[in-house]
Amino acid sequence: MLARVFCSALVGVEARVVDVEVDIARGLPAFTTVGLAEAAVRESRERVKAAVTNSGFQFPKDRITVNLAPADMRKEGTGFDLPVALGVLTATGMVPEGAVSGFLICGELALDGRVKPVRGVLAMAMEARRCGMNAVMVPHANRTEASVVRGIRVYAVGSLSEAVGFFKGIRPLAPEPPFAGLESEAKGCPVDFSDIVGQNHAKRALEIAAAGRHNLLMNGPPGSGKTMLARALPSILPPLSFEEALETTRVHSAAGLLGSETPLITSRPVRSPHHTISDAGLIGGGQNPMPGEVSLSHNGVLFLDELPEFKKRVLDVLRQPLEDGLVHIARARTKITYPSDTLLVCAMNPCPCGYATHPGRECRCSSVQVERYQGRVSGPLLDRIDLHVEVPAVSFDDLSGRKKTTEEPSADVRARVVAAVARQATRFEALPIRFNGQMGSREVRSFCAVGQDSRDLLEAAVKRLGLSARAWMRCLKMARTIADLEGCEAIDTPHVAEAIQYREIFSQAEEREPWETICPS
Incomplete structure (x- = not known):
């Protein structure tokens, strides 16, 4: 039988x-x-x-x-x-x-x-x-x-x-009705952009990162608001499409993290692992391979706070997932691929004590300590992060409300982000990519053409800031996103200039040429 x-x-x-x-x-x-x-x-x-x-x-x-x-x-x-x-x-x-x-x-x-x-x-x-x-x-x-x-x-x-x-045939069952669908609005975000005092430069960087899926690094002293800015990022992210929701839910279902009350993940996931995480916990694997944090944040945000506190080996395994959007795990009897198309957001202090760039606190670290501390994050990983932003300490005038300023709410920023994402969807309709940050060299040549003034500005940046070929391409991708946020079809010189300034990493241990000599106002 x-x-x-x-x-x-x-x-x-x-x-x-x-x-x-x-x-x-x-x-x-x-x-x-x-x-x-x-x-x-x-x-x-x-x-x-x-x-x-x-x-x-x-x-x-x-x-x-x-x-x-x-x-x-x-x-x-x-x-x-x-x-x-x-x-x-x-x-x-x-x-x-x-x-x-x-x-x-x-x-x-x-x-x-x-x-x-x-x-x-x-x-x-x-x-x-x-x-x-x-x-x-x-x-x-x-x-x-x-x-x-x-x-x-x-x-x-x-x-x-x-x-x-x-x-x-003695106990009939009715098929389950189809699932209703997606929610269109971002709900439940604990922090709104209007809750953050000042830090307009960092907010602008978050807007660019959300619109084009560009990786972001925030560098600043303790208490400057880096973690709060990262927590506000989900409030401006574009909504998930149904295909993205299926991809994201499939990863969480395979990991056994999908509850019966949430059959479909309808908002972009945000994962924030502790710095003691292992390399298998971050990218996946183990004796019985399971998705890691970078895959669980697929189509969402992976936030690494206190970046230099992570083990260097753990950070270096992020290079290929960030570049390819996939994690390949090979074992003796099996080979597994997990998706890892995520927006990486990192935060770090400028030195071990954290006050190297603080205007009112004296840094107690030597140049050797600062160099060793910043050396925990490798250059190849930093090169894969598009936006490098200084987050300065908030002034007393901003905190006390002495400066009468009105902070822009997340809803207004999100409207610009959604409009920019819609332009990218139209542009990449026939391609297997959705965001400017996912473009390869061929797409950059097709969609990121610039004029002679912009090329001269990029040439100066490459020579004086020491930008790599990868960094040069990322500048063009960011310039394309900045133009999309402003509703421009062509990339202009101000878009390129703004993109280049996000590639400058300020360091106490390294003297860099002032930006004004490269791009005078």
Whole structure:
């Protein structure tokens, strides 16, 4: 007696269809699972036996062989329990032959037959639709997550007996209604731009970063507002498109971080790991590879506070993910790719004591200490950060309100950002990119043409500031974003000048040529 049921296995954040073939033959009672199954999959035989028996069905006392095909693909997790149990019951004739065909089934079984939730259901439903299957059967707790995928029927079950009754036709189930959709407004941001006193230069840099997805580094003394500025950034980010929401939710689902109350992530994720994080925790990996913080912030923001306090090795592993937008993890038996298209925002002090640039506090650090402190962040990583911004200490006049100024709210800034993102969407409609910061050299040549005055200004910056080829291209990308924020089709000299000034890193240990000699006002 042979039965076949379809389920799926997670490979990174993607799902792959797995054929569960169950063969029951005469012989001594045995339950064997083959097909490169990990420990949790092999242990399913005990859960399946108990669940079938406690659900009121007779478990066969013969030799049972379960093959998970393709046999050369690693299978892990507990989502194979329900399809294996249904395969056993189909092979014994308790479930009609062919009833489960066209279904992709997943779910973990409790010993009493209850179906418990599993991770990666969104990716499984997307794979089922791609393969042309009719429907998916998922645990009741995962029903809303699976209903996000359009064009496929979703049936949710709470127990093994309920699933058997459905396939026998004695217990009808209604397919789950499609998920409603996305929210269009940014909600729940703890800090608004109007709450931040002064720091107009840093706010402008945040606006450019949000509009073009340009990485940002804020350098300033303690208490100058760097963390507060980073917390205000989500209030001006553009809304997620449905495709971006699916990509982001799929990563969180594969990591098991998606709750039943949030079947679809509708706002851009913001991750802020502690500086004690490991390299595997930041980019992903481990004995059983899982997405890291850079992938969990896909289509969102990764905020690294106190940047030099991170281990240098941990920071250096960010180079390729920032450049390619992908994390490649290679192991002896598997290779996994995670998405990592994130906006990196960093904050740091200018020296160990933090007061090298403070106008009212004396710095106690020697030049050697400052150089060693800043050397914890490698040059290649700094070169991949587009905007370098000095965040000075806030004056007493600003804090006390002596200066009568009205701070611009986040809603006004976000309107400009959304308009700039819409221009980029039109520009890159036929390309696999969405933001100016994602452009390669070919796109820069096509969309970032500048006049002779701008070229002369860029040449002066390259020679006198020592900009690399990568930094030169990033200046052009930023200039393109600045022009988009102002609604200009062409990049003008003021746009290039503003972009160049964000590449200047002020350092106590290094004397740089004044900006006024390069770009006189």
